[in-house]
Amino acid sequence: MEHLSKSDKNLLLDKLTLHMLDLVEQEVQLKIQIEKIIKEGELNLAKTRYTKGSNSISVMQLPTEDSKEFKALSTVEEAKNDIGSPEFRLNRHPIDKEAGFIDPSKWFGVLMPASFSQAKNDFNKGVDLSVECANVQVELATTMRNIESLKKEIKSS
Numbered sequence: 001m002e003h004l005s006k007s008d009k010n011l012l013l014d015k016l017t018l019h020m021l022d023l024v025e026q027e028v029q030l031k032i033q034i035e036k037i038i039k040e041g042e043l044n045l046a047k048t049r050y051t052k053g054s055n056s057i058s059v060m061q062l063p064t065e066d067s068k069e070f071k072a073l074s075t076v077e078e079a080k081n082d083i084g085s086p087e088f089r090l091n092r093h094p095i096d097k098e099a100g101f102i103d104p105s106k107w108f109g110v111l112m113p114a115s116f117s118q119a120k121n122d123f124n125k126g127v128d129l130s131v132e133c134a135n136v137q138v139e140l141a142t143t144m145r146n147i148e149s150l151k152k153e154i155k156s157s
Contacts, residue, residue, distance in 0.1 A: 023140040030133040041122030047115040061107040071100040090131045
């Protein structure tokens, strides 16, 4: 950026600042969506407990230290995007008992009400939104570093 004029640097700083504000807005919107979808999932889980009885959906169905090992159906990995910035990707694995990928919703029974499936979908959507929010936060941090760097460069010129 040394070859840019001071007015071009100021214009770039303005564009970066506007981009930062857009990212802040995206982050806030995503956090609101996450909060809303998690609340919906909790409400659907409460409906299921009400329908099936409080003992049908409880901590008693969760695995203990003595339970068989299993792998997560969803994992997050960090990768580099096209411009070399870090980016998080969500990997959903198919259910495969031999490979250790089991469906944890089966711990609570096979015939579950629709509210249980909806709660599961809500929580999965919450995970998707969380990964998206993390990517926005990474981009926001990068943009803020670029703004600070550009401000120092403008000040020194």
